[in-house]
Amino acid sequence: MYAGHFAAGLVIKSKVPRAPTWVLMTGVGLLDILFGPFVLLGLERVTLTPGVPPGFSLDYIDWSHSLLMSLVWAVLFGALFLRRGRTVAVAAAIAVFSHFLLDVFMHPADLALWPNASVHVGFGLWKILPVGWWFVELGFIGVCFVYYYQRSRVVSTFGQRAWAVLAVIVFLHVVNSPWLMPK
Amino acid sequence: MTPTTMAILTFLSFVLPVPILAWLDRSPKDRAD
Numbered sequence A: 001m002y003a004g005h006f007a008a009g010l011v012i013k014s015k016v017p018r019a020p021t022w023v024l025m026t027g028v029g030l031l032d033i034l035f036g037p038f039v040l041l042g043l044e045r046v047t048l049t050p051g052v053p054p055g056f057s058l059d060y061i062d063w064s065h066s067l068l069m070s071l072v073w074a075v076l077f078g079a080l081f082l083r084r085g086r087t088v089a090v091a092a093a094i095a096v097f098s099h100f101l102l103d104v105f106m107h108p109a110d111l112a113l114w115p116n117a118s119v120h121v122g123f124g125l126w127k128i129l130p131v132g133w134w135f136v137e138l139g140f141i142g143v144c145f146v147y148y149y150q151r152s153r154v155v156s157t158f159g160q161r162a163w164a165v166l167a168v169i170v171f172l173h174v175v176n177s178p179w180l181m182p183k
Numbered sequence B: 001m002t003p004t005t006m007a008i009l010t011f012l013s014f015v016l017p018v019p020i021l022a023w024l025d026r027s028p029k030d031r032a033d
Helices: A003-015 A021-040 A067-079 A086-106 A132-154 A162-175 B003-015 B017-025 B028-032
Strands: A045-048 A056-060
Touching: A003 A021, A003 A086, A003 A132, A003 A162, A003 B017, A021 A067, A021 A086, A021 B003, A021 B017, A045 B003, A067 A086, A132 A162, A162 B017, B003 B017
Parallel strands: none
Antiparallel strands: A045 A056
16 A cells, blocks of 8 residues: 555544644655665565566565554654654554554555564455555545545644645555556 | 665655645645744
């Protein structure tokens, strides 16, 4: 999942308008923000699989994406914002952990319970529906946006340009579509 | 594409949208402040 994570961030923003949007949007992507440097440092491994959905195999992502480490990153990230209040800190932590929960649906079983655990989880929508996953994620984005839009009409402190926000997220989703992936 | 390229692209793809989305989400009142 890619753009869907940002859509989840909109829902959290709607629930906790006081939480800065940049904090929530950074939070929802934090596990993949860590994944990049971890691969470059050799802590994690990925193999490209052109032509085989989803185009890559996440061989070892236990330090950024395992259940335990997702919770650790969530707590650490949330703690950074305790000065802004407990509610904001909890929202930031939930944003981080939402990434793991959503990835469980998309990833094949490459999400370890903890680093180097033998048990891995993942429903594998990417593999079960090599193209259909994109529409499932689009539907998820739509549901999240409807909630965000409705809340933004009630709470005027965010989302006054909700359609522009949606346009950006849909653009990101289109860029991440199976039709544009490297062959 | 190589794993290194994918790592860099993944990093950028989750970092670059953050300021754009945060800016678009701000209310007119916030921007005036």
